[in-house]
Amino acid sequence: MAIRFVDEAKLHVIAGKGGDGCVSFRREKYVPRGGPDGGDGGRGGHVILHTDPQVQTLLDFQMKPLHKAESGCQGSGKNMSGRGGSDLILRIPVGTSVFDSKNSSLIVDLIEEDQQFIAARGGDGGRGNQGFATSTHQAPREFTPGGPGQERYFDLELKLIADVGLLGLPNAGKSTFLSRVSSAHPKIADYPFTTLEPHLGIVELDRFRRIVVADIPGLIEGASKGVGLGIAFLRHLERTRVMVHLLDPYDRDIDGLLHDHAVIRGEVQAHSEQLAAKCTITVLNKSDLLSEDQASRMRERLEERLGEEVALISGVTGQGLKELLERLWVLLKEQEQPS
Secondary structure (H helix, E strand, O other), rough: OOOOOOOEEEEEEEEOOOOOOOEOOOOOOOOOOOOEEEOOOOOOOOOOEEEEEOOOOOHHHHHEEEEOOOOOOOEOOOOOOOOOOOOEEEEEEEEEEEEEOOOOOEEEEEEOOOOEEEEEEEOOOOOOOHHHHOOOOOOOOOOOOOOOOOEEOOOOOOOOOOEEEEEEEOOOOOOHOOOOOOOOOOOOOOOOOOOOEEEEEEEEEEOOEEEEEEOOOOOOOHHHHHOHHHHHHHHHHHHOOOEEEEEOOOOOHHHHHHHHHHHHHHHHHHHHHHHOEEEEEEOOHHHOOOHHHHHHHHHHHHHHHHOEEEEEOOOOOOHHHHHHHHHHHHHEEEEEEEE
């Protein structure tokens, strides 16, 4: 059964209340003067966010935004402390950013597997009367109640973690490319917006080299103003180090390709200057639709007009894919070098 991809959600968490302290006195046979023996209350449970690579969506939090941890138990006689409340562990996708709902400030970015963040702390347990006993106050009846657990509101935002991101207009061949170079199986068809949600694919160059590639829905002109699917999914490219911009030469001349190139780069710029500044490779896809001479001349003219190297590939036949992947690996290694 397909799981709906959700990359934004509200979260309301309430930690457990601390248990109250106990007022108790020893009552034992042959012990003429029993003293105070009321135990402390147990701590309330924390609410903890835990990144789990098996979780891919924030859907559960969209369906159920409120989560409460267990309260601590009251202390009891014989100096017995109450049981602490169980922590509530909420499993979230790797790459989730946690924002304060009140002021939209970033609290924590959870980008590693098995990373934990205490979203709400449980209340402290109250003190029992045995903790108030002194040499001059030997029969105290004082105790303290358990402290309240924290109550907090968050906005969760998921950004996929990938090495390489794919850019392009609808039907530029991004899904075909991803399915060809990895084991991912995104939907592929000849109508716009085949991809309706981001997809990740793992490319195995060899036993020791691996590249994670992200495919997002195609952009169209005006996406930054809400046209088409908008640019909401571009956030999933913000963690990538290199981007691949695929151009579709089908029924396009050189001016049409330059227009397509400018549209995508303009929409990315409108979304984020930081994203637009990332290392980006321009790729002329679907070379199988052109003759060898046509593809070569179109590539040369693009390189001349853009002032950058253009890769030539076919996601269908596999032409040029190995060379492109090797180039990507080199660029990724260069990104790791300290500046």
